[in-house]
Amino acid sequence: MTVYFIHKVVIPQVQEKVVKYMEITGESIYSMLKLEEALVDENDRPLYPPRLMETIILNNAFSDIIPRIIVQVSEVVKDSSKTKTAAVNAMKERIKNKLVDAKKKPKIVENYKIDYAEDDKDIMENE
Numbered sequence: 001m002t003v004y005f006i007h008k009v010v011i012p013q014v015q016e017k018v019v020k021y022m023e024i025t026g027e028s029i030y031s032m033l034k035l036e037e038a039l040v041d042e043n044d045r046p047l048y049p050p051r052l053m054e055t056i057i058l059n060n061a062f063s064d065i066i067p068r069i070i071v072q073v074s075e076v077v078k079d080s081s082k083t084k085t086a087a088v089n090a091m092k093e094r095i096k097n098k099l100v101d102a103k104k105k106p107k108i109v110e111n112y113k114i115d116y117a118e119d120d121k122d123i124m125e126n127e
Helices: 026-036 075-101
Strands: 004-007 020-023
Touching: none
Parallel strands: 004 020
Antiparallel strands: none
16 A cells, blocks of 8 residues: 655655655645545545546656556547457458368268188187
8 A cells, every 4th residue: 555645845754754755836736725625534534535637747756667658549549449340250250261161071980890700710719
């Protein structure tokens, strides 16, 4: 579990600790004030916890971490679903045709008649 401390000002006691620390600046200071107005229960915990939808990193302390890129759905992607459906249907048709062409041929069973007299002439009977 990651703990985030969001403060309006810099607090030296929190810096250099094993916590995520953010400082709210610019126009988003008003969003911080809205967090104070949230409904809380008897333990001062929010009834409906707020969520951060977007963050902008001004000073990246971890330069080796590559951020995730969130791809928005565009018209090209929506149109590709129709193309994908057509491609899937074509693939199913090819597989179906292959199975029809490769139907198993019935096995040919050759029956051999065993002649006991010829097979047993070199074998001596146990008496």
